[in-house]
Amino acid sequence: MTSPADQEDSSTRPRRRPGGRTSRTRTQVLDAIRAELAEREYDEITLDAVAARAGVHRATVYRRWRDVGGLLADVFEAAGDDDWQPRDTGSLLGDLAALNHESQTALTERPSLVAALFAASFRSAEAARAVRRLWEDRYTRCEVIVERAVRRGELAPGTDARQLVVAAAAPVYHQLVLVRAPVDPGLPDRAARTAVLAASAGAFAVPPGEGAEGTVDD
Amino acid sequence: MTSPADQEDSSTRPRRRPGGRTSRTRTQVLDAIRAELAEREYDEITLDAVAARAGVHRATVYRRWRDVGGLLADVFEAAGDDDWQPRDTGSLLGDLAALNHESQTALTERPSLVAALFAASFRSAEAARAVRRLWEDRYTRCEVIVERAVRRGELAPGTDARQLVVAAAAPVYHQLVLVRAPVDPGLPDRAARTAVLAASAGAFAVPPGEGAEGTVDD
Numbered sequence: 001m002t003s004p005a006d007q008e009d010s011s012t013r014p015r016r017r018p019g020g021r022t023s024r025t026r027t028q029v030l031d032a033i034r035a036e037l038a039e040r041e042y043d044e045i046t047l048d049a050v051a052a053r054a055g056v057h058r059a060t061v062y063r064r065w066r067d068v069g070g071l072l073a074d075v076f077e078a079a080g081d082d083d084w085q086p087r088d089t090g091s092l093l094g095d096l097a098a099l100n101h102e103s104q105t106a107l108t109e110r111p112s113l114v115a116a117l118f119a120a121s122f123r124s125a126e127a128a129r130a131v132r133r134l135w136e137d138r139y140t141r142c143e144v145i146v147e148r149a150v151r152r153g154e155l156a157p158g159t160d161a162r163q164l165v166v167a168a169a170a171p172v173y174h175q176l177v178l179v180r181a182p183v184d185p186g187l188p189d190r191a192a193r194t195a196v197l198a199a200s201a202g203a204f205a206v207p208p209g210e211g212a213e214g215t216v217d218d
Numbered sequence: 219m220t221s222p223a224d225q226e227d228s229s230t231r232p233r234r235r236p237g238g239r240t241s242r243t244r245t246q247v248l249d250a251i252r253a254e255l256a257e258r259e260y261d262e263i264t265l266d267a268v269a270a271r272a273g274v275h276r277a278t279v280y281r282r283w284r285d286v287g288g289l290l291a292d293v294f295e296a297a298g299d300d301d302w303q304p305r306d307t308g309s310l311l312g313d314l315a316a317l318n319h320e321s322q323t324a325l326t327e328r329p330s331l332v333a334a335l336f337a338a339s340f341r342s343a344e345a346a347r348a349v350r351r352l353w354e355d356r357y358t359r360c361e362v363i364v365e366r367a368v369r370r371g372e373l374a375p376g377t378d379a380r381q382l383v384v385a386a387a388a389p390v391y392h393q394l395v396l397v398r399a400p401v402d403p404g405l406p407d408r409a410a411r412t413a414v415l416a417a418s419a420g421a422f423a424v425p426p427g428e429g430a431e432g433t434v435d436d
Contacts, residue, residue: 118340132397135397136397178391180349180350181350193421194385197421202415
């Protein structure tokens with residue numbers, strides 16, 4: 001896969017002017033597309049309805065976002081601009097469990113914007129690239145969970161943070177997004193505990209001589 | 219979530235007459251929709267094109283499968299009729315790694331029918347129910363991996379087979395289907411090893427007094 005940034009048509013991305021009219025318009029339009037996503041099926045969403053809901057001229061919406069895929073990509077983009085950080089509960093198990101509970105809640109609340117965005121990411125190549133960037137951003141922010149655990153002496157230095165966090169988080173997304181299994185209230189804690197037990201047994205130790213990301217090309 | 223079977227309109231499902239004309243028609247039509255899925259975007263697929271490709275009268279296709287979602291649901295249904303079994307490599311680690319390599323190959327080959335089916339399952343409620351049944355079937359078949367490991371003395375009796383297999387498999391699907399990360403050739407083995415280490419540390423032990431599936435409603 002090439003870098004998503006390489007394929008980006010930068011002319012379609014709104015410039016950020018915090019507090020300015022551009023910024024206000026973007027906020028209104030993104031609020032409108034989020035509300036539409038929560039209320040109806042992807043195929044029923046039109047740029048005209050988004051513009052009307054946002055109270056923004058439709059020509060502005062068409063010019064800046066081009067289509068529903070472009071709007072979705074910008075929803076993901078905006079999500080990456082927030083100040084979200086994983087909770088600091090004081091233990092590795094607590095941090096991973098809190099992360100999983102947050103994911104499970106976001107995926108199961110009704111309407112679920114997160115679930116709608118996942119579905120939409122299969123509909124638009126632009127949204128798919130944006131969701132990839134958002135995951136990348138979120139997993140990078142989560143690496144602090146492992147750094148804290150290493151500082152506390154819960155984990156050995158040289159633990160691959162990304163692998164550990166993915167192992168903890170993947171079962172929750174797997175069951176709810178891909179398998180579409182009924183909600184399992186115990187899963188967030190169990191998946192967190194599984195990852196901690198595996199970590200304690202050395203599952204995410206970076207092999208000597210390799211960097212933390214050095215296992216990708218082997 | 220109610221049982222998918224409850225929501226099924228049984229009149230739209232073809233009766234199975236192995237070797238008969240119904241069976242031949244179904245095979246031709248399902249081969250055609252699989253080929254279409256591999257070649258073009260979901261939105262471009264029409265029942266007319268599927269009928270033409272299959273050499274089956276279009277009225278037959280419309281009557282029996284109704285729409286593209288109905289066809290997709292039957293593709294999943296047919297996949298559940300195969301005689302797939304997880305490989306028996308002689309060890310728990312080997313079995314889980316083989317399973318993960320199989321998944322990774324199916325998701326990354328081009329064109330990938332599996333990847334197309336995942337995307338399509340977000341487009342059609344009927345296909346979504348069918349994909350749920352297929353996962354259920356596959357994970358049930360995979361439980362033999364854990365049974366063999368218990369017999370070999372690699373795992374303690376009372377290990378939750380489903381949880382173990384999901385823990386081993388989830389990271390591969392997560393990275394390729396949801397995160398859309400570049401292919402990581404080492405991931406199938408690493409995810410299998412992580413699950414085995416966690417299992418050895420008791421991560422999937424069924425609490426005393428509970429059945430193997432007894433954690434769902436706690």
